[in-house]
Amino acid sequence: MSAVRAAADLRRRVLAAAERRLPALTRLKRAEPLPIRFDRRRIYVLPTRFGLGFAVLLFVMLLGALNYGNNPALLLTCLLGAAAGASVFAGFRALGGLILLRLRAGEAHAGDMLPLHLGFAPGARGRAGLRLRCGGAETAFALAAGSEADVVVALPVAQRGWFRPGRMQLWTDYPLGLFRLWSWLHPAFECLVYPAAESPPPPLPDGDGRVGEQLGAGASEEHSGLREYRPSDASRLIAWKASVRHDQLLVRDAERRSGTALTLDYAALSGLDHEARIRRLTAWVLAAEAAQRSSTLRLPAQSIGPGLGGTHRRACLRALALLPDA
Amino acid sequence: MNDRLDDRQFALLTAAVAATLATHLGHLPAWLTLPMAVLLPLRAWTRQRGSAAVRAWIRLPLTAALLALVVTNFGNVFGREPGSVLGCGLLALKLLETERIRDARVALGFAAFVLMSALLFAQSLAFSLAICAVLVLLLAALAALQPAPLDPGRPLRASLRLAAGLLAAGLPLAAAAFVLMPRLGSPLWGSPGNDVAARTGLGERMAPGELSQLLIDDTPAFRVVFDGPVPPQPQRYFRAIVLWDFDGAAWTRGLTYRYPLEDARAAGPRAAADYTVTLEPTDRRWLPALDVPLGAPPEARLAADRVLIAFGKVVQPRRYAVRSALDYTLAPELPPAQRARALALPDGFNPRARALAGRWRSEGRDDAGVVQAALALFRASFTYTLDAPLLGRDSVDDFLFGTQRGFCEHYASAFVFLMRAAGIPARVVTGYQGGWWNAGDGYLLVRQSDAHAWAEVWIEGRGWRRVDPTAAVSPARVELGASAANADAGWAPSGWMRELRNRLDFANRLWTEGIIRFDALRQKGMLASFGVADANPGDLLLALSVLLGVAMLIATAWALRGGFAERAAGDALDRAWARFLARLARAGVASRPAEGPLDLRRRLGTAALPDAARSAAEALIDEYVGLRYGTGEPAAERIAALAARVRKLRLPRRVKAP
Numbered sequence: 001m002s003a004v005r006a007a008a009d010l011r012r013r014v015l016a017a018a019e020r021r022l023p024a025l026t027r028l029k030r031a032e033p034l035p036i037r038f039d040r041r042r043i044y045v046l047p048t049r050f051g052l053g054f055a056v057l058l059f060v061m062l063l064g065a066l067n068y069g070n071n072p073a074l075l076l077t078c079l080l081g082a083a084a085g086a087s088v089f090a091g092f093r094a095l096g097g098l099i100l101l102r103l104r105a106g107e108a109h110a111g112d113m114l115p116l117h118l119g120f121a122p123g124a125r126g127r128a129g130l131r132l133r134c135g136g137a138e139t140a141f142a143l144a145a146g147s148e149a150d151v152v153v154a155l156p157v158a159q160r161g162w163f164r165p166g167r168m169q170l171w172t173d174y175p176l177g178l179f180r181l182w183s184w185l186h187p188a189f190e191c192l193v194y195p196a197a198e199s200p201p202p203p204l205p206d207g208d209g210r211v212g213e214q215l216g217a218g219a220s221e222e223h224s225g226l227r228e229y230r231p232s233d234a235s236r237l238i239a240w241k242a243s244v245r246h247d248q249l250l251v252r253d254a255e256r257r258s259g260t261a262l263t264l265d266y267a268a269l270s271g272l273d274h275e276a277r278i279r280r281l282t283a284w285v286l287a288a289e290a291a292q293r294s295s296t297l298r299l300p301a302q303s304i305g306p307g308l309g310g311t312h313r314r315a316c317l318r319a320l321a322l323l324p325d326a
Numbered sequence: 327m328n329d330r331l332d333d334r335q336f337a338l339l340t341a342a343v344a345a346t347l348a349t350h351l352g353h354l355p356a357w358l359t360l361p362m363a364v365l366l367p368l369r370a371w372t373r374q375r376g377s378a379a380v381r382a383w384i385r386l387p388l389t390a391a392l393l394a395l396v397v398t399n400f401g402n403v404f405g406r407e408p409g410s411v412l413g414c415g416l417l418a419l420k421l422l423e424t425e426r427i428r429d430a431r432v433a434l435g436f437a438a439f440v441l442m443s444a445l446l447f448a449q450s451l452a453f454s455l456a457i458c459a460v461l462v463l464l465l466a467a468l469a470a471l472q473p474a475p476l477d478p479g480r481p482l483r484a485s486l487r488l489a490a491g492l493l494a495a496g497l498p499l500a501a502a503a504f505v506l507m508p509r510l511g512s513p514l515w516g517s518p519g520n521d522v523a524a525r526t527g528l529g530e531r532m533a534p535g536e537l538s539q540l541l542i543d544d545t546p547a548f549r550v551v552f553d554g555p556v557p558p559q560p561q562r563y564f565r566a567i568v569l570w571d572f573d574g575a576a577w578t579r580g581l582t583y584r585y586p587l588e589d590a591r592a593a594g595p596r597a598a599a600d601y602t603v604t605l606e607p608t609d610r611r612w613l614p615a616l617d618v619p620l621g622a623p624p625e626a627r628l629a630a631d632r633v634l635i636a637f638g639k640v641v642q643p644r645r646y647a648v649r650s651a652l653d654y655t656l657a658p659e660l661p662p663a664q665r666a667r668a669l670a671l672p673d674g675f676n677p678r679a680r681a682l683a684g685r686w687r688s689e690g691r692d693d694a695g696v697v698q699a700a701l702a703l704f705r706a707s708f709t710y711t712l713d714a715p716l717l718g719r720d721s722v723d724d725f726l727f728g729t730q731r732g733f734c735e736h737y738a739s740a741f742v743f744l745m746r747a748a749g750i751p752a753r754v755v756t757g758y759q760g761g762w763w764n765a766g767d768g769y770l771l772v773r774q775s776d777a778h779a780w781a782e783v784w785i786e787g788r789g790w791r792r793v794d795p796t797a798a799v800s801p802a803r804v805e806l807g808a809s810a811a812n813a814d815a816g817w818a819p820s821g822w823m824r825e826l827r828n829r830l831d832f833a834n835r836l837w838t839e840g841i842i843r844f845d846a847l848r849q850k851g852m853l854a855s856f857g858v859a860d861a862n863p864g865d866l867l868l869a870l871s872v873l874l875g876v877a878m879l880i881a882t883a884w885a886l887r888g889g890f891a892e893r894a895a896g897d898a899l900d901r902a903w904a905r906f907l908a909r910l911a912r913a914g915v916a917s918r919p920a921e922g923p924l925d926l927r928r929r930l931g932t933a934a935l936p937d938a939a940r941s942a943a944e945a946l947i948d949e950y951v952g953l954r955y956g957t958g959e960p961a962a963e964r965i966a967a968l969a970a971r972v973r974k975l976r977l978p979r980r981v982k983a984p
Contacts, residue, residue: 040886065442076458079496082496083465085496142475
């Protein structure tokens with residue numbers, strides 16, 4: 001078994017080397033803009049191993065039928081052979097004319113699976129048995145006639161930063177598995193992979209004493225985290241019970257609610273190496289968001305925040321993802 | 327990637343394999359069918375309950391047992407019978423271990439092979455159609471292995487439709503390849519004679535009662551096309567075998583090759599018929615011919631007693647042309663050796679019949695008078711029935727004086743015995759009588775159930791004369807045919823059903839004539855009619871390759887068609903606009919990707935175009951903009967008018983853009 005795997009590994013490495021050296025030979029395409037249309041110039045066909053075996057079988061059947069002078073058997077063999085031949089064209093129609101309209105990536109941290117959404121337009125006919133292989137991942141899908149559809153392939157991503165899915169293969173052995181038709185696509189597309197978060201998540205750092213915006217004037221213990229209503233406040237922030245008790249409208253204060261404002265400082269994590277710091281900061285960004293605490297991210301060249309919410313989180317993660325290597 | 331078969335795929339696979347095995351049921355031994363009938367449902371049931379493939383320690387002994395059984399039963403594993411038994415067994419065993427897509431594909435490919443081998447045992451039209459249906463199922467099972475079906479709600483229907491569509495698409499090419507495929511002159515291995523199972527049919531031995539199985543066999547025996555007028559029903563006696571020897575129990579043929587050929591002469595030129603017979607395989611050498619054949623077709627000889635004997639057994643449908651005399655004189659002189667043999671009777675059998683014949687003689691009757699006396703006896707009190715009682719040791723006595731019920735064999739046997747006992751040379755002739763005339767297609771269909779036995783007596787000066795004692799008892803048997811005579815016998819299908827089956831026989835005939843018998847000779851003949859004389863295998867292969875190329879081109883055009891259609895997507899207005907842009911581009915004004923119609927119109931002002939063309943183009947653009955953006959649903963006639971204007975637009979060619 002390990003020998004088989006070693007052989008497969010060797011084959012993959014030889015192919016990879018060949019692609020680097022002889023891009024024309026292996027049809028390594030330069031990245032191309034969307035939409036990508038699959039036409040006859042980029043669809044390749046070869047019989048599968050099963051198809052080759054089937055051809056041998058057909059030949060044996062032909063010999064047998066001719067040897068015994070058995071015409072019905074000969075007709076059956078011819079019919080089977082012709083149907084097998086017709087299957088190439090049915091397979092081509094499953095692939096030909098398909099258009100890749102758009103490409104969109106979901107969020108992923110390094111080490112996770114990155115969901116890649118490919119929007120296909122199938123055209124006037126339905127297509128079944130399509131498969132998309134990208135990196136080590138493969139997904140099978142069918143497209144109903146006339147309606148655009150998203151296909152999701154989950155890719156393992158190992159490193160933070162810009163990620164190029166690179167060359168993908170759209171292939172099918174529809175309808176009988178006798179022929180494999182494929183097309184390479186190399187869309188000009190890259191997406192950001194967030195850094196991995198430290199696991200298990202470390203506790204959030206204590207507030208460093210600089211308490212955000214401090215307590216409002218006149219607010220008592222009881223009022224901690226509450227302030228008077230201002231017309232611009234969202235109604236969902238109104239603390240109804242407290243308002244009843246105090247005969248005035250009070251709202252929960254986002255700043256207050258988080259208690260002390262967090263500062264997530266790259267420079268403060270001096271005991272760790274570069275990537276470990278990034279992992280910890282990532283974990284903290286996520287934890288702060290989960291705890292609904294405002295945070296400020298301080299990185300060597302920039303500072304983000306203070307802030308809270310999706311936009312802030314994404315900005316922090318993006319900055320972390322794009323930190324240059326140490 | 328998980329490629330384990332899901333329940334639906336496995337169910338379809340099991341159905342396809344089971345249907346394939348079912349096509350072999352006719353000849354598989356019970357020691358194989360019974361375990362298969364247990365193992366396959368068991369496997370389907372256990373898999374549905376989640377258990378994995380049958381383990382190797384069960385499968386391997388089963389495989390070994392299968393091999394051992396085949397070898398002990400057949401002696402080897404090669405050849406048609408043992409090969410197909412082994413193939414069926416291996417296919418069933420393959421299903422036991424099939425768990426993944428790859429296994430399923432191998433199993434289905436092998437099933438196609440096993441399916442083809444079923445045609446080595448039977449080739450009738452109905453069976454071939456059944457095989458074709460199983461083929462659809464096989465391809466559907468193969469198609470169902472695809473990961474993502476288009477119509478998840480009804481995957482079976484989609485798979486079946488796809489399989490049938492593929493076969494239908496391949497049919498023209500398959501038919502052409504069938505016609506052009508060079509046939510082998512001689513088999514590469516084995517003997518093609520092996521590929522027809524022993525048939526029921528006329529035998530070289532006739533004992534009263536033995537023919538009854540044949541008489542209820544409705545399968546076609548042969549078909550006849552006449553060159554001239556069709557002989558009337560009472561003259562349609564097809565002579566196959568002459569039986570000389572009686573041992574008290576059965577009539578047999580014995581040896582006749584030393585005798586000189588009996589002289590046969592037609593009574594006149596109009597008393598002869600030319601016709602062509604297509605005989606279904608019999609695995610015997612007799613070729614039935616109208617009484618009495620005047621010559622032998624190629625690859626056959628005429629025996630002394632005027633029956634046709636082929637050089638080899640008839641193992642494929644065989645076609646031969648014969649000329650027969652319907653009114654004839656046969657052997658006016660009877661050599662002593664034949665005469666003695668035509669009078670011989672075993673001692674110690676049927677004393678009462680001998681006594682009856684002696685009494686007739688003593689009454690002073692001549693030969694013709696004895697014949698008439700015997701026929702009168704049958705006519706008086708005998709009954710024609712297929713449901714004849716069993717006879718004892720003295721079969722003729724039992725029949726004549728006891729049961730008095732029987733069919734042609736009984737009458738022919740008793741009659742010839744009586745004649746010989748009375749000193750008249752006589753012999754039994756078996757063959758077929760009657761047949762069903764298919765007026766629409768102009769051929770005579772003779773079934774096994776038309777098998778018949780009659781007598782020939784030799785009369786001084788007139789030679790061998792045909793006497794049919796059955797006709798004396800049941801004139802309908804000869805006048806109207808076997809079906810009419812047997813109509814009350816209980817087993818016969820009702821009249822309209824017979825009629826229907828007879829009418830449907832033309833399809834069987836087409837199949838036999840067009841497909842089964844399409845050999846190298848017919849192939850040559852067919853090509854000759856297209857002006858290709860003497861095509862050798864090389865030419866055929868060349869023609870086949872050319873044909874394949876043409877088929878590829880057509881299929882490629884079909885596959886690409888969708889692509890062209892999609893390029894011209896959108897409604898009629900879009901298409902007219904696209905055509906307009908294309909024409910403008912040819913005139914040197916190519917529209918730019920980010921350019922709207924009005925921008926284009928503005929740019930036209932600076933383009934090097936003749937004024938007439940420019941104003942026409944501008945008018946067209948205005949019209950398009952009005953239609954596209956000015957109205958919700960542009961009127962079809964206005965779009966048509968626009969398209970017509972685009973067609974009529976006169977633009978100069980290849981003007982360089984400024």
